[in-house]
Every structure is written in structure tokens, then in C-alpha cells.
Amino acid sequence: MSDIYEPPEGLKASAHIHAMQDYRNRYAESIGDPAKFWGEIAKGFHWQTTPTADKFLTYNFDIRKGPIAIKWMEDGVTNICYNCLDRHLPQKGSQIAFYWEGNDLEDEKTITYSELHREVCKFANVLKRNGVKKGDCVAVYMPMIPELIISMLACSRIGAVHSIVFGGYSAESLAARIIDGGIRTLVTADGVWRGNKLIHSLEVVDQAMAIAKKAGHPIEKNVVVRHLIRLHHGNGSASEKEAYEKILASSWNNERDSWWEDEMKEASEQCDVEWMQAEDPSFILYTSGSTGKPKGVLHTVAGYMLFAATTFKFTFDFRPDDVYWCTADIGWITGHTYVTYGPLLNGATSVLFEGTPFYPSNDRFWQVIQKYKVSKFYTAPTAIRALMKFGEDFVDKYDLSSLKVLGTVGEPINPEAWLWYHKYVGNSKAAIVDTYWQTETGGHVLTPLPGCTPTKPGSACFPFFGVIPVILDEEGKELEGPAEGYIAFKKPWPGIMRTVFGDHKRFEQIYFSRFPGYYMTGDGAKRDADGYIWITGRIDDMLNCSGTYCFDFLQLTPQTKMPLMHPGHLMSTAQVESALVEHSNVVEAAVVSCPHPVKGECLYCYVTPMEGVHIDASMAKELRILVREKIAPFASPDYIQEAIHLPKTRSGKIMRRILRQIAANDPDLGDTSTMADSTIIPSLQEGRRKVV
Ligand code: WTA
Numbered sequence: 227m228s229d230i231y232e233p234p235e236g237l238k239a240s241a242h243i244h245a246m247q248d249y250r251n252r253y254a255e256s257i258g259d260p261a262k263f264w265g266e267i268a269k270g271f272h273w274q275t276t277p278t279a280d281k282f283l284t285y286n287f288d289i290r291k292g293p294i295a296i297k298w299m300e301d302g303v304t305n306i307c308y309n310c311l312d313r314h315l316p317q318k319g320s321q322i323a324f325y326w327e328g329n330d331l332e333d334e335k336t337i338t339y340s341e342l343h344r345e346v347c348k349f350a351n352v353l354k355r356n357g358v359k360k361g362d363c364v365a366v367y368m369p370m371i372p373e374l375i376i377s378m379l380a381c382s383r384i385g386a387v388h389s390i391v392f393g394g395y396s397a398e399s400l401a402a403r404i405i406d407g408g409i410r411t412l413v414t415a416d417g418v419w420r421g422n423k424l425i426h427s428l429e430v431v432d433q434a435m436a437i438a439k440k441a442g443h444p445i446e447k448n449v450v451v452r453h454l455i456r457l458h459h460g461n462g463s464a465s466e467k468e469a470y471e472k473i474l475a476s477s478w479n480n481e482r483d484s485w486w487e488d489e490m491k492e493a494s495e496q497c498d499v500e501w502m503q504a505e506d507p508s509f510i511l512y513t514s515g516s517t518g519k520p521k522g523v524l525h526t527v528a529g530y531m532l533f534a535a536t537t538f539k540f541t542f543d544f545r546p547d548d549v550y551w552c553t554a555d556i557g558w559i560t561g562h563t564y565v566t567y568g569p570l571l572n573g574a575t576s577v578l579f580e581g582t583p584f585y586p587s588n589d590r591f592w593q594v595i596q597k598y599k600v601s602k603f604y605t606a607p608t609a610i611r612a613l614m615k616f617g618e619d620f621v622d623k624y625d626l627s628s629l630k631v632l633g634t635v636g637e638p639i640n641p642e643a644w645l646w647y648h649k650y651v652g653n654s655k656a657a658i659v660d661t662y663w664q665t666e667t668g669g670h671v672l673t674p675l676p677g678c679t680p681t682k683p684g685s686a687c688f689p690f691f692g693v694i695p696v697i698l699d700e701e702g703k704e705l706e707g708p709a710e711g712y713i714a715f716k717k718p719w720p721g722i723m724r725t726v727f728g729d730h731k732r733f734e735q736i737y738f739s740r741f742p743g744y745y746m747t748g749d750g751a752k753r754d755a756d757g758y759i760w761i762t763g764r765i766d767d768m769l770n771c772s773g774t775y776c777f778d779f780l781q782l783t784p785q786t787k788m789p790l791m792h793p794g795h796l797m798s799t800a801q802v803e804s805a806l807v808e809h810s811n812v813v814e815a816a817v818v819s820c821p822h823p824v825k826g827e828c829l830y831c832y833v834t835p836m837e838g839v840h841i842d843a844s845m846a847k848e849l850r851i852l853v854r855e856k857i858a859p860f861a862s863p864d865y866i867q868e869a870i871h872l873p874k875t876r877s878g879k880i881m882r883r884i885l886r887q888i889a890a891n892d893p894d895l896g897d898t899s900t901m902a903d904s905t906i907i908p909s910l911q912e913g914r915r916k917v918v
Pocket of ligand 1: 513558559560634635636637638639660661662663664665666686747748749761762763764
């Protein structure tokens with residue numbers, strides 16, 4: 227039984243929801259009468275036409291009864307940009323919407339709600355002048371700068387569908403998204419510094435446009451933000467400047483490319499909003515490529531708006547005097563929902579951060595929190611683990627006493643990291659919210675609420691309002707009480723995706739076909755005796771581990787005389803990872819299943835040791851003992867490989883698919899374009915020969 231952490235007293239007293247009973251009551255209302263529950267919430271927004279109760283929700287979640295369809299507030303008419311900006315102007319025009327903190331320490335600026343509104347109107351007019359109309363899809367490929375948010379909102383304002391492509395993606399990835407979305411208009415920047423590294427986006431974008439053109443999808447308009455401040459102010463090195471000029475000269479095409487600032491010069495500050503039907507498309511976002519070919523997840527206007535705003539309000543217990551900071555890039559769903567839409571819909575003041583946690587030094591996060599007196603902070607387990615490495619001294623130097631809520635998202639957080647985050651970043655006084663959700667869910671679906679939920683390190687706790695989680699076995703039977711299996715959802719909540727862009731069949735097939743009647747997340751989970759839910763990782767990362775322990779009880783099936791691996795144990799590799807990182811000399815671990823001639827599947831562990839440490843036979847023995855003790859003998863790792871670096875997506879998710887292929891000695895690693903640094907592959911392949 228793990229420890230329970232009660233909500234901090236200070237928060238509890240003033241929180242929107244400050245008692246579990248209150249949460250339970252409201253949850254029951256949200257499930258019992260969704261139209262009433264969300265109808266009340268909808269009253270806080272501006273509607274050109276208010277949605278009626280009888281059309282509030284219509285859906286079919288059961289593929290056997292017909293096509294999957296989800297419609298919320300179908301007859302409502304609204305606009306998400308209007309609700310993010312115009313609605314707040316009377317009271318909050320001069321309030322800061324974003325503190326922008328650039329890559330370099332001296333790069334900073336603020337943008338108020340009225341300034342943001344003005345820029346959005348102007349850029350919306352630029353888009354219109356360039357022929358963008360309601361329903362057209364616009365791709366945006368940019369670093370974390372205010373113009374990215376301005377572009378998104380300008381699209382929303384005029385009813386264009388935005389497709390944000392993470393600014394670190396390669397030309398091929400960008401081209402694939404241009405082609406899939408039928409994009410004719412692009413918004414980009416000339417480049418960006420990531421730490422000390424200068425990235426010439428101009429070149430990447432030009433290559434992407436060339437690939438797309440060849441495939442019959444020419445870009446007609448590319449509006450480019452002149453962002454390389456250091457260079458333009460004459461502060462870059464001569465060689466950087468020379469390289470830039472060369473790229474500019476070779477890539478620039480006057481017919482197609484124009485500078486943002488030139489376009490904005492003549493643009494009017496008046497721009498009426500385009501009133502949208504609730505179920506009109508709002509944006510497409512391709513899911514991260516840790517598995518297979520990216521899919522364009524489509525979200526619609528009103529349901530997403532309600533869900534983004536409501537989850538933001540309750541999960542972070544939003545208060546008007548908060549300074550909120552989500553470190554995610556807007557190129558991911560976390561950035562869409564919890565950098566742009568959720569905070570703006572609530573009229574919040576946020577930090578928008580362009581840099582990395584490690585530049586100019588490893589304490590940048592803590593420095594920024596101190597600088598802006600951040601009260602709500604949201605980041606990923608991978609960042610926490612990376613920063614833990616540098617020790618507590620890096621955190622202790624800063625005054626982080628403003629922090630009240632600390633969020634995590636993106637991967638299961640191992641209790642080690644949770645406890646470190648709680649103790650050293652939150653000074654044991656902030657609530658931790660481990661938020662589980664997906665690009666597809668639009669917003670948090672499982673999360674503690676900071677003022678009421680007693681938390682257990684590593685558990686995403688309970689469902690958000692309107693969400694009904696179930697744990698299913700292999701046959702799709704709902705498991706009651708403590709159980710482990712596949713996590714699925716029973717009914718739609720407002721923020722759920724509506725389709726895969728251009729491929730509704732794929733949508734039905736991926737999410738609704740294996741367990742008819744449920745939305746399948748693709749993740750595994752377990753429920754403990756207190757009803758807490760623990761996400762155990764992607765289903766691909768689950769394995770039926772028979773291990774040495776089960777092997778002792780090996781049975782032969784009467785029909786086939788083959789070894790019967792059930793009763794194997796359906797377990798997740800995340801549990802093993804979590805045990806491994808408890809070793810004081812381990813920084814990070816990734817565990818995958820690997821084919822085994824006798825057992826069927828076995829456990830293959832990649833372990834990153836602390837600097838200066840090597841995994842020898844005695845450390846491997848300690849690691850195995852640790853796993854046996856923490857989990858069970860059957861989980862004892864079969865192979866342990868030292869890995870100085872783990873392959874990660876650009877959003878920081880460990881690419882276990884690659885690790886599985888390396889473990890299986892499969893030379894074809896498939897698509898590695900979404901990998902942050904593919905140069906580490908040879909050393910991983912090499913390391914395979916030195917397993918202990
Ligand atoms: C994983 C990110 C455990 C999960 C918002 C999910 C998590 C995938 C958590 C979606 C969490 C996200 N605990 N696992 N708190 N949050 N995941 O689409 O496997 O980039 O299916 O959305 O991340 O990743 P995506």
C-alpha cells in the first residue's frame with residue numbers, strides 16, 4: 227500500500243472543490259445528466275445561439291449499431307477566439323495574457339489581452355487577404371513565440387482549421403502534414419535558437435514545401451515571422467549571419483513568401499468573428515509518433531472549448547491572481563489545451579517559454595518560476611527526471627514559495643520522481659496533479675483535484691467530470707474492484723476527438739473496434755482497492771510475463787501440448803521501470819518486451835546510470851534483486867543493457883517501439899523521423915552485445 231498525500235491545507239480552504247464529497251456529488255451529476263451539468267457550465271461562455279437541452283448530446287459509441295458519431299451542443303453557435311479574447315476585454319483588457327520568456331535571458335516581453343486581441347484581429351485580416359476562408363486548413367510551424375498563439379487564434383476567429391506542426395519536426399514530417407491536411411497556407415518563422423543551437427527553419431520549411439509541391443500540393447502562401455532577434459540586432463556571429471543570408475537568398479520566393487511584419491503593416495485592427503456551429507472543425511493535431519503513422523486528430527469548436535476551460539479551471543484550481551506556466555510546446559496537445567485555450571478561456575495570466583530547461587544553465591525552470599512568481603506549474607515526468615539528476619541544490623537556490631499546484635503529464639510518473647517533485651520543487655506544500663489524457667481526449671480525463679483529492683504518488687487517481695473509465699480484460703469484460711487490464715471510456719465527454727481527419731474508418735477501427743461500445747485508449751491501467759487508477763503504459767508496452775517464476779509452474783495444454791503461458795502475468799513494463807529507477811545509481815530506465823524462444827516474451831531493460839557509473843555484473847544483480855523485491859520474482863529482468871541515452875520523441879516520450887526492435891535485433895527500425903536525436907541509434911545497437 228502506498229502513502230497517501232492529503233491536499234495542502236492552504237489550498238483546501240479556498241479551492242473550487244475542497245471536499246471529496248463535493249467532487250463525488252458533482253461527478254455523479256455530470257454522469258447522471260450531462261446536458262444539465264455541461265449546460266450550466268456553457269452559460270459561462272458567449273453563444274451567438276445558445277444550445278438547446280434536447281440536442282445537447284447525441285452519440286453512438288457502439289460500432290455494431292452503426293457509424294461512430296459524437297455531437298455536443300449541435301445547435302449552438304459560438305466562436306472560441308471570441309471566448310478567449312473579446313469576452314474578457316471589458317474587465318481584463320490591460321491584464322497580461324502572456325509573459326513571454328525567450329531562449330536567451332534578455333529576451334522577454336509581455337502581451338496583454340487587448341494587445342493580443344488587436345494582433346489576432348490584424349493577422350486574421352492577413353489570412354483573409356491571402357484567401358483563407360472558413361473551413362480552410364492552415365498549417366503553423368513555429369517556435370514558442372506570441373505569433374504562434376496569434377496565428378492559432380486568428381484561424382479560430384475566421385473559422386479556419388489550424389494544424390500546428392511542432393517546430394522541431396523535420397522537412398519530411400512537415401511535408402506529410404501539409405499533404406494530409408490539403409494545406410495551401412503556411413505560417414512559419416525564419417529560425418530559432420534552442421540553447422546555443424541555431425535552427426534555420428527557413429531551410430526546413432523550403433524543403434518541406436518542395437516535397438509537398440512534388441507530391442502535387444504546392445503552398446501558395448507562406449508568411450514568415452522574422453524571429454532571429456540576435457541576428458537581426460547584429461548580435462549573432464559573422465558565420466551565423468552569413469549562413470542565414472545564404473539560406474534566405476536561396477529559399478526565398480517572392481511569389482510565395484512574405485514577412486509577417488510587412489503583412490501586418492496594412493492590416494486593419496477590426497475583424498468580425500465568424501460564428502461557428504458547435505460541431506464545425508476547430509483544429510487538426512497529429513498525434514506523437516511513438517507508435518506507427520501519425521493520425522490527424524480532429525477536434526470541434528464548442529465541446530473542446532468547454533472541456534479545455536473546465537479542466538483547466540478545476541485541475542489547476544485556477545484563481546484570477548495565478549501566474550500559470552505550462553512548459554509544453556504548443557505543437558503538442560498539452561500546449562493547445564493548456565498553454566493556449568484553457569488559460570485564455572479562463573482569462574488567466576501565463577508564462578510562454580521558448581527555451582529549454584538546460585539553457586543557459588540547468589536551473590532555468592526554477593529561475594523562471596522565481597522571476598514570475600509562478601503559482602501553478604505544469605511539466606512532464608521526463609523533464610522532472612532529467613532535472614533530478616542535477617540534485618536538490620539547483621532547486622534550493624531559488625524561491626519557489628509561490629508554487630501551489632504542480633502538474634505532470636505525458637507518461638506514467640514513477641513514484642521517485644513524484645516524491646522529488648513534491649518535496650524539492652513544491653517544498654511539500656504544493657499539490658501534485660498527475661493528469662492522464664491524450665491528444666484524442668482533448669483534456670484531462672483522469673486527474674486528482676488539488677483541493678480535495680488525497681493523492682498517491684504515481685496514480686492519476688479519479689475521472690474528471692463527465693468521464694466514465696472502465697478496466698477491461700482481453701475479452702472486453704468490465705472488471706470490478708481491484709483489477710488490471712485495458713483502460714477504456716464508456717461515454718463521450720465534450721472534449722473527445724470526433725474523427726481522424728479524412729479517415730473516419732480509421733478512427734472507428736483504432737478506437738472503437740476492439741471493444742465495441744467503448745472508446746479504447748490504447749493504455750493499460752490498474753485499479754487498486756481504494757478505487758485509484760494507475761496508468762501502466764501503452765498496451766504495446768504490456769506483456770504477458772511468464773518469467774522464471776511462472777516457468778516453474780509451466781503447464782502443457784491438453785490439446786496442443788504446448789506450454790501454456792497463461793497463467794502468465796499481464797504486466798506493464800512501467801512497473802519494472804519504476805523499480806529500476808529506485809536504485810540510487812540509475813537516472814532513467816526503459817523496459818520493453820522481447821521475444822524469447824521458451825518463455826514467449828521476456829523483459830529487456832535499458833538503463834541509464836548516473837554519470838561516471840557503469841552497469842557491471844554486481845550492479846545488474848542489485849537491479850534484479852530490486853525488481854524481485856518491489857514487484858515479484860517473475861518480473862526479474864532477463865536482460866539489462868546500459869544506455870547512456872534513450873531514444874525519445876521530440877516531446878520527450880521514450881520511443882519504446884525503437885527499443886523493442888533493437889532488443890529483438892531487428893535491423894529495420896522503421897520511421898525514425900519523430901525521434902529527437904537519431905544519432906544515438908548505433909550506440910544502442912552496439913550496446914546490445916554487452917547486455918548483462
Ligand atoms: C501517456 C499527452 C501515464 C499515455 C497529453 C497516453 C500518460 C499518451 C499520462 C498520450 C499520465 C499521458 N500517466 N501516462 N499522466 N499522460 N500519458 O497524445 O500513454 O501526446 O495514451 O497526449 O501519453 O500522449 P499524447
